[in-house]
Amino acid sequence: MSENLKNICQKIRKLILTSTTIAQSGHPTSSLSAVELMTVLFFSGFFNEKNDEVIFSKGHAAPLLYALYAVLGKIDEKKLETLRQFGSVLEGHPTPRFPYVKVATGSLGQGLSIGLGMALGKKLLKNKGRVFVLLGDSEISEGQVWEAVQLASYYKTDNLIAIVDINRLGQRGQTMLGWDLLSYQKRFESFSWKTFLVFDGHNVDEIKKVYQEALLSIEKKPKVILAKTIKGKGVSFLEDKDGWHGKALTKDELEKALEELRKNDDEKITSEDNNRSYDNQSQKNLEMKNLLGRLKSYFN
Amino acid sequence: MDKYVKITKLFVIIGFKMKKNSNQKIYQSTREGYGEALVEIGKRNEKVVVLDAETSNSTYAQNFKKVFPDRFFEMFIAEQNMVSVALGFDKMGFIPFLSTFSAFLTRAFDQIRMAQYSNANLKIAGSHAGVSIGADGSSQMGLEDLSMMRSILESVVFYPSDSYSTKKLVKIMAENYGIFYIRLTREKTPIIYNEGFSFEIGGSIVHRLDFTQKFKKKALVITAGITLFEALKAQEKLVEANIDLVVLDCYSVKPLDEKTILSLTKETKNVIVVEDHYPYGGLGEAVSFLLLKNKLNLENFSHLCVSKIPMSGKPEELLAYMGIDKKAIIDQVRKFF
Numbered sequence: 001m002s003e004n005l006k007n008i009c010q011k012i013r014k015l016i017l018t019s020t021t022i023a024q025s026g027h028p029t030s031s032l033s034a035v036e037l038m039t040v041l042f043f044s045g046f047f048n049e050k051n052d053e054v055i056f057s058k059g060h061a062a063p064l065l066y067a068l069y070a071v072l073g074k075i076d077e078k079k080l081e082t083l084r085q086f087g088s089v090l091e092g093h094p095t096p097r098f099p100y101v102k103v104a105t106g107s108l109g110q111g112l113s114i115g116l117g118m119a120l121g122k123k124l125l126k127n128k129g130r131v132f133v134l135l136g137d138s139e140i141s142e143g144q145v146w147e148a149v150q151l152a153s154y155y156k157t158d159n160l161i162a163i164v165d166i167n168r169l170g171q172r173g174q175t176m177l178g179w180d181l182l183s184y185q186k187r188f189e190s191f192s193w194k195t196f197l198v199f200d201g202h203n204v205d206e207i208k209k210v211y212q213e214a215l216l217s218i219e220k221k222p223k224v225i226l227a228k229t230i231k232g233k234g235v236s237f238l239e240d241k242d243g244w245h246g247k248a249l250t251k252d253e254l255e256k257a258l259e260e261l262r263k264n265d266d267e268k269i270t271s272e273d274n275n276r277s278y279d280n281q282s283q284k285n286l287e288m289k290n291l292l293g294r295l296k297s298y299f300n
Numbered sequence: 301m302d303k304y305v306k307i308t309k310l311f312v313i314i315g316f317k318m319k320k321n322s323n324q325k326i327y328q329s330t331r332e333g334y335g336e337a338l339v340e341i342g343k344r345n346e347k348v349v350v351l352d353a354e355t356s357n358s359t360y361a362q363n364f365k366k367v368f369p370d371r372f373f374e375m376f377i378a379e380q381n382m383v384s385v386a387l388g389f390d391k392m393g394f395i396p397f398l399s400t401f402s403a404f405l406t407r408a409f410d411q412i413r414m415a416q417y418s419n420a421n422l423k424i425a426g427s428h429a430g431v432s433i434g435a436d437g438s439s440q441m442g443l444e445d446l447s448m449m450r451s452i453l454e455s456v457v458f459y460p461s462d463s464y465s466t467k468k469l470v471k472i473m474a475e476n477y478g479i480f481y482i483r484l485t486r487e488k489t490p491i492i493y494n495e496g497f498s499f500e501i502g503g504s505i506v507h508r509l510d511f512t513q514k515f516k517k518k519a520l521v522i523t524a525g526i527t528l529f530e531a532l533k534a535q536e537k538l539v540e541a542n543i544d545l546v547v548l549d550c551y552s553v554k555p556l557d558e559k560t561i562l563s564l565t566k567e568t569k570n571v572i573v574v575e576d577h578y579p580y581g582g583l584g585e586a587v588s589f590l591l592l593k594n595k596l597n598l599e600n601f602s603h604l605c606v607s608k609i610p611m612s613g614k615p616e617e618l619l620a621y622m623g624i625d626k627k628a629i630i631d632q633v634r635k636f637f
Binding site: 114 | 370381384390392393411417419
């Protein structure tokens with residue numbers, strides 16, 4: 001199960017990197033840091049599409065959002081290649097033009113408030129669904145976030161779950177708190193939120209365990225999952241590096257990155273010794289060949 | 301059109317005079333009208349929810365709270381959060397009305413701006429608009445709100461003058477999808493409308509005194525809200541001097557009642573826009589752009605508005621200081637002839 005999740009994560013990484021390189025803009029590194037957090041949410045049965053809501057308050061992680069829906073089979077994977085193009089529903093930051101999004105985000109610090117409104121609305125409707133909000137750590141500087149935080153605990157909106165992608169880096173450098181998870185925890189707890197820590201935001205097993213705890217909690221409190229992550233995770237020359245915010249890879253850099261991701265896959269696969277992984281491997285090689293072939297057509 | 305105008309004007313005069321002599325309450329602020337209207341629409345539609353930022357005893361949103369406590373949400377003094385929370389309610393299928401002082405809504409402009417990209421259904425009320433709030437002073441006066449709310453691409457902006465029209469417009473807000481703004485006044489104003497008048501998006505009400513239309517000197521005042529009453533007082537005074545001052549209650553600031561404005565402008569050729577708002581982005585600029593677009597041949601155009609930094613004082617002192625009261629209108633008309 002968790003092998004499968006890891007495979008999905010790798011697949012989503014490739015889609016994020018490829019789609020932003022084709023677009024020649026976007027925020028691949030901010031998307032990469034939240035891959036595991038969102039993949040576990042979507043693919044481990046925590047997110048119920050019928051009743052639950054999800055808001056990407058860090059709207060610049062749009063490439064991740066679109067990749068998730070591609071892997072879910074809701075949109076054609078090839079459509080990701082229209083990211084940020086005129087007329088495409090896959091806009092630079094999410095808008096309801098993309099049919100799986102209810103609200104536009106991208107002006108930071110607003111998603112939690114919208115989620116709070118939805119959570120209060122669900123309670124009024126006696127709907128048992130939950131509202132998940134993905135926040136960046138940088139956007140927590142916005143005063144509006146704390147307006148929402150205090151009001152959510154006042155109304156005891158236990159159906160509101162914030163997920164904070166603490167990748168340490170903002171647009172131009174380190175955030176005020178960096179990876180100081182405990183300070184984030186103190187702040188949220190002082191507003192009467194129930195907090196959960198993920199010390200490795202790229203470990204799918206740890207994330208799963210924490211989501212389970214959070215969703216089983218019967219305390220009448222809003223919940224926040226504070227996850228330490230790495231900006232640009234998965235690609236050595238992007239990981240935790242300044243100067244990569246909002247930058248797409250060049251074609252050559254992308255090839256290098258994809259090669260690296262493939263090597264990681266290979267290592268994993270050689271550690272398993274059954275025929276199915278051999279098939280997986282040849283399948284993956286084929287996929288990669290096709291992708292690189294398509295890429296050529298964009299850049300030649 | 302003219303026939304209708306005459307009839308409705310007759311209603312105004314008769315209605316006004318009758319009420320003046322009776323014991324009936326004839327003064328009520330538009331914010332009180334807002335509160336009463338919320339209760340009415342709340343009864344009719346259970347999807348209506350009301351949010352207010354710690355001002356519900358001033359905006360009269362508290363009326364709703366008393367009748368529907370489960371559907372009222374106190375947002376405390378956090379306007380930005382209030383706008384986004386309202387958007388969340390909207391996306392769960394509710395019809396959110398949110399209110400605070402118009403001055404304080406301006407700090408939530410980004411949230412309102414973003415809401416338009418979410419195809420939002422928001423009903424925003426800004427009370428205590430203009431210098432006419434008086435004593436509380438400049439920090440409490442909404443003088444940029446019309447500009448801010450007009451700048452939202454598909455917004456509808458209302459600025460009613462009396463409590464009756466406020467109730468009708470709030471009903472329209474509840475029944476139509478989109479971002480709506482209603483500008484409310486602190487001061488009590490006479491109730492001048494009744495069942496004889498109809499209100500709509502892009503509507504207006506014409507007030508005439510010269511039914512014979514024999515006067516040669518004609519001017520038009522386009523206004524809304526509290527200054528409507530200044531214009532009506534000026535009208536009564538000027539008719540004695542054989543000057544026909546047509547007064548247009550332009551309660552639908554956006555969209556404008558273009559047809560009526562253009563036809564009255566053609567008829568009078570002398571236009572004054574009066575508003576309790578800064579010069580930029582309000583009714584004055586909206587009207588002047590309309591006239592320019594239609595290449596209307598004007599003899600005179602004047603914009604009376606708040607063009608000085610305000611201060612505390614009595615409402616009437618401030619209206620006079622800013623040159624948006626009865627006297628200022630009369631003086632301006634006299635300058636035309």
